[in-house]
Amino acid sequence: MTDVTDREHDDPSERRLVAGWQGRYYEDFQVGDVYKHPYGRTVTETDNVWLTNLTMNVNPMHFNEPYAAETEFGERLVDGTFVIALAVGMSVIDVSMNATANLGYDEVRHHAPVFHGDTVFAESEVLSKRGSESREHVGIVETELRAYNQEGEKVLSLKRTLMVLKREYARPSAARPTGWPEGVGVQPNDLT
DSSP states (O other), X not given: OOOOOGGGGSOGGGOOOOOOOOXXXXXXXOTTOEEXXXXXXXXXXXXXXXXXXXXXXXXXXXXXXXXXXXXXTSSOOOOHHXXXXXXXXXXXXXXXXXXXXXXEEEEEEEOSOOOXXXXXXXXXXXXXXXXXXXXXXXXXXXEEEEEEOTTSOEEEEEEEXXXXXXXXXXXXXXXXXXXXXXXXXXXXXXXX
């Protein structure tokens, strides 16, 4: 038996441009839908120290091991704003790839601490949606974002409201996905 794929037998002239995941548009959101975002992310000491230093967070709980060892947690905690940023970032692939603006983050709650070495997972639930009253090309979507550690313990929740493009205005295509300038990469006429 040889290790030959069907692709090796295909005629190269039959290449085709296929659209990748282009994110959800306003029309794709349905109230009650829950998206479990792919790719859990293990938080490292470097993540915590860098963000703490970048944001000038001088709470020793995040960067001073002897100090943190004397607290009820017995070790340093990951900066809560890192956890927020991480969870929001995880949700982009499903929720805001086609957002034109984040309108707000509400009811932010840290339910449990995050430690170096914890792996964070996130999911979003669609709470509401409506057309924009001032911009016909977008709709307003509200989600609840929840993050969990590897033990299934909820570590974060927040409500997020954003403006999302309507598909008819975005006109996505395989030849020119969002962010690609015209003329970069394989051209559609090369494959037809």
